[in-house]
Amino acid sequence: MRINWKPFVLSLAVLLILFPFVYLVFLSLASEWRFPDVLPSYIGFKNWVTVFGSETGLLQSFFSSLLISLSVAIFSTTSGFLISKAVFYHPKKRTLTLLAYFPYILAPVVFAACLSFFFLKMGLFGNMTGVVVAQFIIAFPYALLFFSSFWNEKVKSYEDLVATLGGNKWQTYTKVLLPLAKGLLLICFFQTFLISWFEYGLTSIIGIGKVQTLTIKVFLFIKETNYYYGALSCCLLIFPPVVLLYFNKRYVFKKLV
Amino acid sequence: MKIKKPNIGILLFVLVGVVPFAAAFVYALLYSFGVIGVANNGFTFQFWESVLASGTFFTSLRYSFMIALVAVLISVGGALWITLKFREQLEKRFLSFIIYLPLAIPGIVTGFFTFQLFSKGGFFARISHKLGFITEASQFPDLVNDGLAIGIIFSFITMIMPFFVLLFLNVYKNERVEELSILAQSLGASANQITQRVFLPILIKKTWVLIVLYFIFLLGAYEVPLILGQESPQMLSVLIIQEIKQYDLDKISEGYVVAVLYTLIVSIAAIVLFLPKKNRAYAN
Structure with missing residues (x-):
């Protein structure tokens, strides 16, 4: 009889996928877990209680991260959508798209290191505004490229139809383009939110440790x-x-x- | 004569999308040639000669290249195998949610988690001690901060393989590989022929740009090699930041030389990949 091995492999894969989540929650509940103990001597909510007591500023970091990521997502999605229209209706759209790929493909941390001088001169070094601006610079090309497929002939003919029927630009956006792009805008918003939420290297360079997002906190705790x-x-x-x-x-x- | 109205959208695009990149590159270039910088006295090739002679950049590039290549090859190979063998099961309700979960884990968490598992005082070292394989932590093999970059490669694979599985599942469905496979089968093709002549060519052809793009992303990865890498050689981004943050002022200029070289390589790759071509699907 031939054994069906697929269910075993799939069960193992599910366990492997869930393991990091379970392990990290377990580790966050642990304390005094010294080598070679397989289980920690303390399991409980001590660490969580301390955090919610704001002793380590983790809760503050959570809200800083949230504020930064929401700002980056709002600015990059809005500007990406509006500016992508000009780019993808332009006769030289292929060259402009290529230009957008340069900042998109470069490592954010290297980009930040080369831009830090300008941020210093503009007073954007070591503060939250600077981090938002820097993250916006890397999230914007993503948002712009994200909407490349939206601006097609079909959408253009809808716009022409609105104009023919006497609609102005405001009406074109509110009655046609925004309802059409609603789904894409939402996805782009959350994806740019995550780009910012997961960002470490660029934040550490521009924030110089003063802007403590969650990723910066993770690294600080690793160092400690x-x-x-x-x-x-x-x-x-x-x-x-x-x-x-x-x-x-x-x-x-x-x-x- | 009618004056052409400036396109505000394009101006804003240039201002936000092009100027920062150009400014960063020009700044790094000028710094690398000693034109600007606190301790620099004017144009010189000194820092370029120093970087090229020391070979640090080439060692780091080779090291980063090999790590990214191995991670991408294993991830793409694994993802193709999973798509081929488990496609039907992965479309079921529970599994179709579970396979998305790894995407919720950022690089810094993957690095931290890998360190917790594979370090000398980590989870597997404890299990090994309990099972009697080792008696001291130092006997556990070097799996993080090691010369072969096992920890980094493991992290990269866990980060990008789930993405490729989802990507291949999407391409499989949208390119109607199922129907084409049935057609090939009815024309007498064997299972191996279907895999080699239908499944693999379609999936690879439709996704190769993204595969190369992920290779480039891994080449410039920072968080994971920062946590799991060793002192020397280092991956490119870690090397650049370490040099630029040095107290030795000469080293800062050398750091910018490496940054310029890295930016040039990545820019050339972008030009090759995205140079205006027609009929390029899945490019973004």
């Missing part, structure tokens, strides 16, 4: 070998994307085809 708080920060970092996934998978994974 405080793995329990590190795991707790990781839990806070993973929580919003999992919630987004629960509501709609497309918020986290852009359907490319």
